[in-house]
Amino acid sequence: MTASLTGPHATPHIPESAYAIRTRGLSKSYPGPEGTLTHAVDGLDLDVPQGETFAFLGPNGAGKSTTIALLCALARPTAGHATVAGADVLARPHEVRRQVGMLFQHSAMDPDLTADQNLYIHARLYGLSRRHARRRATEVLELVGLTDRRCSPVRTLSGGMRRRLDIARGLLHAPRVLFLDEPTTGLDPYARAQVWEHLRALRDRHGSTLFVTTHYLEEAENCDRIAIIDRGRLVAQGTPVALKTDIGDDRVVLSTSDDVTAQRVVRRMAPSNRDITVDSDGVCLRAPDGSAWIPRLCAALEGHGVAVHAASATAPTLDDVFFHHTGRSLHATQPARTPTTTVPRATTSEAEGGR
C-alpha cells in the first residue's frame, strides 16, 4: 500500500450522499483453467465524489472493464459492495442502470442512419416517449457540438465526430454518472482534444461525474483524480499532483561516451536501494532532488575518463507513477522502458557518496 491510499492525500471526509461512486471490498472472480479462480477485481475501495472526472488506469487485464461492469450493474460482485449514484448495485441494479451512461470501446451506431435517427432509436430503446426522444436527441447533439451534422449518415462522420455521437447516446437518459471506456482510443490528437473539450463542458455545465479509462497520460493528467489498478487490486488513488509527489524521485539521465562504465560509476555513488538503468536516453538514476546529483556525477565520470554529452533531471511524470506502482509503462502495448539493463544493486560497503 502506498501513502496515496492512506496518507495525507486520501479523500477528505465528505458525506456519503456526496459520492457518485463508493466501493468497499468490491471483488469479482471468474473460474479459471483447471479449477483455478481469476481474481479480476480484488477488494477494491474506491471513492469518487459527485462532479469529479476520475481516471481509472491499469495495464491490460488489470480489471478495469470488469470494474465498470460491476459499477453499471451488468455483472454481480463475488464479494464486497458498491453504491453508484446513491443506489446499491446488488440491491437496486435497475436503479443503477437508470442512473449511469456507458460508452464502450465499440460503437453501437448504425452507419447508414443519420446521427439524429440513431439517437432517436436509442432514446426509444431507453423507454423515452416519441416527443421526449426527439427533444433529447436534439439536446444531446447540441451538447456534443454535432447539431449541424444531425442529418448526416453516421458513415460520413469523422472518427472524432462518431465518438462524440457515442457520448451523446450515453447522455440520452440524462445519467448522473458516465462511464467511458477508452473514449479516445484510435483518434488523432485534434479529435481527442475535441472529445475532451465536450467532456469538460459536460462536467462544468451539468456537474456530471465522469469515470474514464485511458491509455493516454495527458488525459489522465487532466482528470481531477486517478486510481491505478493492477491485477485487480487498487495500488494508488489520488490527484495527479499528489501521486507524483508521493513517489518523490526525479529521473536523472546522463548521455555519455561509455554508458556501461558510466552505469558502474553511478552505481557506486548512488544509494544502495536505487536501480541504475541504461536505456536509449543513456544512464538513468531515480532519486530525490535530481538536479543536485548532476554536478557530482559529471565530476566522477570525468575522473573515470567518461565524457558526458547531455545531462537532465526531470520531475516524476504520471508514467513514472504508473511504472512505480505496476512495474510497467502506461503505454501497456509497449514493453516498459526497453531496452533496459539493470546493474545489480551494490552492497552498502560498495556505495560511496550515497545520501
Ligand SMILES: Nc1ncnc2c1ncn2[C@@H]1O[C@H](COP(=O)(O)OP(=O)(O)OP(=O)(O)O)[C@@H](O)[C@H]1O
Ligand atoms: N467473463 C470472463 N471470464 C473469465 N475471465 C474473465 C472474464 N472477463 C474478464 N476476465 C479476466 O479478468 C481479468 C481482468 O479483465 P478485464 O477485462 O477487466 O481487464 P482490463 O483492465 O479491462 O483489460 P484491458 O485493458 O485489456 O481491456 C483478466 O485476467 C481477464 O482475462
